[in-house]
Amino acid sequence: MTSKDNTISKDFFLTPEEYYRKRANIIEELKKCSIEIGYHDNVNSIIDRGIKKGEKQYDINIQTPVDECIPKKTAVYHELSHALWDSFVSGSIDILKQWSFETMQRLLREKKIPDGANEAGKIPKHLSSEVLEAQSKVQQFINTVYMHCFNALEDQRIESLTKNVWLATRGMFKSCTTKCGMEMSNSSMRTPSDHILAARFHRPELTTPEYRQAVKDVEGTGMTGALVVMNKMRALIDKHIEENLQKTLDTMKEVIREGGCMPIPIEQVNQYQEKQQARKAQIGNTGSYEARITRYANAVKESDMTTEQKAEKKKEIAKMRKISSKTKSPTPKTEKEKKLQAQLEAQEDQKIKTFSITKGLEVQTNTENSSRKNANNTHELGNPDPNQYIDNKMVESILGTSIEESKKQAKKEVNKILEKILVSGSPKEPAHIKIGLTRMTATVEPDTNIANQLAKTFERVRQSKRTRLTETGSELDIEALIQTHSKGFGEYMIEEVKHQGLTIYISIDGSGSMRHMNHMGEARNLVATMFKAVDRTPSVKILANVWSSNTNGEVGITTIKSLQECKQISLDGKGYYYTPTHEAIRYTAKQMGSYSGKKLMIIITDGIPQYHGKNGQSYSSEVLVNMAQKEYRKAQKYCRNIMCINISQEIRAKQNLQAIFKRNYVEFNGMVQAKQFVLKNFRRTVFDTLRR
Numbered sequence: 136m137t138s139k140d141n142t143i144s145k146d147f148f149l150t151p152e153e154y155y156r157k158r159a160n161i162i163e164e165l166k167k168c169s170i171e172i173g174y175h176d177n178v179n180s181i182i183d184r185g186i187k188k189g190e191k192q193y194d195i196n197i198q199t200p201v202d203e204c205i206p207k208k209t210a211v212y213h214e215l216s217h218a219l220w221d222s223f224v225s226g227s228i229d230i231l232k233q234w235s236f237e238t239m240q241r242l243l244r245e246k247k248i249p250d251g252a253n254e255a256g257k258i259p260k261h262l263s264s265e266v267l268e269a270q271s272k273v274q275q276f277i278n279t280v281y282m283h284c285f286n287a288l289e290d291q292r293i294e295s296l297t298k299n300v301w302l303a304t305r306g307m308f309k310s311c312t313t314k315c316g317m318e319m320s321n322s323s324m325r326t327p328s329d330h331i332l333a334a335r336f337h338r339p340e341l342t343t344p345e346y347r348q349a350v351k352d353v354e355g356t357g358m359t360g361a362l363v364v365m366n367k368m369r370a371l372i373d374k375h376i377e378e379n380l381q382k383t384l385d386t387m388k389e390v391i392r393e394g395g396c397m398p399i400p401i402e403q404v405n406q407y408q409e410k411q412q413a414r415k416a417q418i419g420n421t422g423s424y425e426a427r428i429t430r431y432a433n434a435v436k437e438s439d440m441t442t443e444q445k446a447e448k449k450k451e452i453a454k455m456r457k458i459s460s461k462t463k464s465p466t467p468k469t470e471k472e473k474k475l476q477a478q479l480e481a482q483e484d485q486k487i488k489t490f491s492i493t494k495g496l497e498v499q500t501n502t503e504n505s506s507r508k509n510a511n512n513t514h515e516l517g518n519p520d521p522n523q524y525i526d527n528k529m530v531e532s533i534l535g536t537s538i539e540e541s542k543k544q545a546k547k548e549v550n551k552i553l554e555k556i557l558v559s560g561s562p563k564e565p566a567h568i569k570i571g572l573t574r575m576t577a578t579v580e581p582d583t584n585i586a587n588q589l590a591k592t593f594e595r596v597r598q599s600k601r602t603r604l605t606e607t608g609s610e611l612d613i614e615a616l617i618q619t620h621s622k623g624f625g626e627y628m629i630e631e632v633k634h635q636g637l638t639i640y641i642s643i644d645g646s647g648s649m650r651h652m653n654h655m656g657e658a659r660n661l662v663a664t665m666f667k668a669v670d671r672t673p674s675v676k677i678l679a680n681v682w683s684s685n686t687n688g689e690v691g692i693t694t695i696k697s698l699q700e701c702k703q704i705s706l707d708g709k710g711y712y713y714t715p716t717h718e719a720i721r722y723t724a725k726q727m728g729s730y731s732g733k734k735l736m737i738i739i740t741d742g743i744p745q746y747h748g749k750n751g752q753s754y755s756s757e758v759l760v761n762m763a764q765k766e767y768r769k770a771q772k773y774c775r776n777i778m779c780i781n782i783s784q785e786i787r788a789k790q791n792l793q794a795i796f797k798r799n800y801v802e803f804n805g806m807v808q809a810k811q812f813v814l815k816n817f818r819r820t821v822f823d824t825l826r827r
Contacts, residue, residue, distance in 0.1 A: 140486045153775070155211045159195075160772070162219050165555050166191070170218060172211070174199040178209040183223040192219050204314040209307050216293040219300075221358040221554070230362060230530055231285055235278035238373060239270065245386045252406035260401045261392030261482045265489035269387060269560030272496035277376055281365070283328035284372055288361040291335050293355035299549050300556070312336045326503050327372045345371055357544035359533045366534045373657055379499055383492055390488045401477050407475040428455050548730040564636045564821065567749070568722065572691030574681060577656065577705040581663035581698070586812060589668035593675070593821055599643070636732030637821060638676045639665070640815075642723040643704060644740035645683035645693070647712035654782060657806035665817055666698040675821050676730070679704065682719045683711040686714075688749045690718045694726075716744040716795065724777075734774045735820060737813065739806075741783040743791055756791060763795045780809050 152174070159170045168191035176198050184192035195214045201207050217223070243250055249257035251267035258266050297304040308510055316336030323329055323341070330346040333339070339347050345368060353364045365372070398403075435448045605626050619625035649655040662679045669675040679695035681704055691711040693703050719738060727734050744759040754762075770777060779796040781788060782803055793800050803809040 147605065151207065151749075155197075155208075157772070158211065159216060162215055163553060166218060166221075168193060168218060168357075169217070170195060171419070174196065176200070178202075179205060179214060181214045181217045181222075183213075191218075191224075204318070205311055206307075209304075209311045212297065212301065212307065213290070213294065213311075216297040217289075220293045220296050220548075221291060222289055225422050225772060226529070227285065227289075227359060228282075228532075230533070230582070231281045232278060232532075235281055236638050238277050238376065239274045242273075242377065242380060242384060246388055248384060248388050252271050258391055259397065259485075261404075262391065262394045262485060262489055264389065265486050265493070266391065268488055269492045269496065271501070272493050273383070276380070276496050276503070279500050280372060280376055281326065283326065283503060283581040284331055284383065285361055285365055287328050287331040287335055288349065288364055291350055292353045292356055292360050296545060296549055300552055327375050328503070334396045348616075352538050353730045355545050356538060356541040357536075357548065359536060360538070360541040360545065362533060363536055363538060363541055367538075383499075384496060386488065387492055390485050394482070394485050395705075396550070397478055397482065400474060401482075404475055404478050404482065407472065408479055408636045410682050422448045425456075428452060517628055567688050567690060568718070569689055569691045570694070572693050572707065572711065574693050574707045576702040577659060579666045579698070579701045580660050581701075582660065583667070583823060586664045586667035589664075589814075589818055590671060592818070593669065593672045618757070636676070636730075638678065638727065638730040638732060638734045639677040639817065640723055640727055640734070640736045641677075641821070642667070642713055642738045643679065643681045644716075644717050644719070644738075644742060645681040645691075645705075645711065645747070646714040646742050647706065648714075648742045648783075650706055651741070652748045652805055654806040655704065655706055657810055658739055661806075661810045661813060662695065662704060663698055663816065664703040666701065667816075669821065670698070672821070678726070680719075680723060680726075681705070682715065683707060684713045684715040684718070684746055685710040686713075686747045686751045688747055690722075692716050692722060713745040713747065714740065714742045716740065716747045716792075717746070717759060718765040720763060720770050720777075724766075728773035733776075735776045736770075737775045738777070738779045739809065740779070740792070741788070741806075742779060743785065743788045744795075756787070760791050760794050768797055780813070782806050782809050 152172075155172060160173055162168070163170055169187075170193045172195045174197050177197060179198045180196045182194045183196055186192070195211075195218075196204070197207055197210050197214070199207075201210070201244075205213075209659075249255075249256060249266075251263065251270045255263055255267075281753070294304070294308045298308065312335060316333070316338045319329075319333055319336060319338050319341060321341060324333065327346070330342040331350060333341040334347045334350040347370050349364050352367070353360050356363065432449075432452050433443055435452070438445075440448070595699045595796065605628055610628070615625065643655075643658050643662075645655070649658070662677070665677050669677055679701075680692060681693045681695070684690045689711075691707060691709075695701055695704060716738075723736055723738070727736060743756060744763055746759055748754065767777070777796070777799055779792055779800045780803065781792050781800065782805055783789075786805060789802060792802075801812070803812060
């Protein structure tokens with residue numbers, strides 16, 4: 136066996152994307168939904184795709200390359216939080232659309248402007264489509280204002296709740312929002328959502344007490360909390376809307392008034408316009424004539440004519456162009472036609488004014504946006520139903536909820552989520568799994584010299600500070616700063632690299648054959664040595680279990696969590712003599728699912744998989760290998776780094792275990808050699824973890 140076969144592949148460890156997928160899996164289980172995560176060059180976002188096959192469907196995009204203010208991990212937790220805390224289930228987005236419609240209707244009534252959709256008869260016919268389009272832009276502007284305010288408050292709400300479930304996100308979110316706030320200044324304060332973001336991004340000096348209080352109120356509220364807080368401050372938001380739309384609505388009202396004062400009926404003007412267009416068609420295309428004039432003018436310019444001759448020719452060319460222009464634009468001949476032409480031009484001017492209103496509203500809507508808002512607030516319904524009915528009683532109930540009541544609802548939801556996570560983290564085992572089987576105690580003899588050497592190495596590495604250059608940090612690297620200035624790019628702040636956690640779980644075959652050559656005694660001392668080596672290294676956790684089964688299908692499992700409990704790593708005298716490899720894989724992997732950080736599972740066995748059912752009938756080797764293969768594939772969800780060590784020289788044992796574990800299988804002639812291999816890889820794995 137080569138040294139290459141004995142090393143742990145990098146593929147054992149989870150990639151960041153695999154880790155994020157596991158977090159999404161947890162939320163899928165908690166909320167009974169489906170979440171797809173993509174990594175594309177668009178802003179961080181979550182889109183509600185509706186319900187398919189009885190499940191909510193969410194699409195999440197994580198910006199790649201990342202936003203310099205929003206680390207990838209923070210973005211993932213943030214977007215997943217929207218699914219976890221029901222940002223879309225509450226119906227808030229539909230209610231905001233209803234608000235924008237109601238606000239527009241109110242403003243039109245106050246200004247005495249006809250509604251283009253419901254009062255088309257009060258709007259001049261030649262302006263009906265333009266006015267309808269302009270009013271739709273008014274509603275769009277209002278909805279944009281509301282949505283940005285809602286999104287900023289909703290972001291604050293969901294992050295405040297997630298902090299209570301995954302405690303590490305508290306610092307993660309704080310660091311991100313602080314960086315975003317560094318981009319803001321007094322000139323950024325243009326809209327209500329800017330003020331909310333200033334309070335959210337820890338820049339209270341840029342905003343007012345009302346907005347600071349709104350951000351404080353929304354923290355820890357239920358799924359309708361952002362809407363409840365918005366309703367409380369709606370008058371403040373509407374004031375901004377009214378001030379920004381005042382000039383626009385006044386212009387719209389004046390254009391409609393002017394359009395209604397036209398002396399000639401619109402039908403006659405339309406008939407005149409059609410006749411004018413017909414005349415132009417009869418005159419024909421004058422393009423070729425103009426082209427000939429142009430070619431003639433160029434020829435004169437490049438000729439050898441005298442200056443006086445060229446001047447004469449220019450006068451002729453000017454007359455030709457004048458004739459061509461008159462041909463293209465026939466002038467009205469009668470007094471009536473003059474009046475019709477004047478009104479036609481007036482109507483066109485009114486259309487242009489209305490079109491300018493529409494364009495102006497688009498500019499105003501864009502003013503409400505900013506790159507930071509777009510980066511932080513991209514949450515939407517993928518397939519909204521325009522005809523969806525909004526229950527007014529439900530809306531009244533939501534808006535009638537007090538902030539205190541909403542916070543009580545949220546607290547119940549947080550406790551519910553925590554309870555679900557706790558239950559899923561400690562799964563109930565089937566009846567045939569006997570946890571805590573008491574085994575014969577034996578003397579524990581850890582290798583003190585090896586343990587002390589490893590402990591000193593680990594402690595030295597743990598205490599040594601590793602640093603890296605980043606954009607943010609606590610110290611300045613002068614040499615890196617000079618290089619950055621010279622190259623025009625690079626990082627020059629020194630940041631300390633934090634140690635990652637590591638969990639190593641050794642699962643030991645406790646069948647009768649482990650008595651041979653004192654295999655069980657060597658395994659016991661190996662685990663004891665590992666416990667002793669990391670006694671002063673809290674970031675590394677060692678766990679172990681011993682497993683075996685009897686003829687009734689019962690699997691006895693003894694869990695080892697400390698050096699003192701290593702005396703239980705021994706054989707059993709109560710009939711648990713067989714090797715249920717498939718159950719060992721399943722149980723140990725499930726236990727590892729409750730731990731975070733890096734994980735390594737080591738299975739030590741010396742036998743062929745053996746198992747009996749409840750009736751005492753033994754399973755065939757082929758069936759057991761197939762069952763173990765399935766459990767091994769499932770185990771990848773909980774721990775990607777699984778190693779099987781075979782200490783038997785039997786051909787069948789080698790073949791079966793290789794079929795189960797494939798490239799994650801190694802073999803040794805006895806437990807003594809296996810012990811040396813495990814300690815060598817144990818040292819390397821812990822060392823690498825502490826050095827990262």
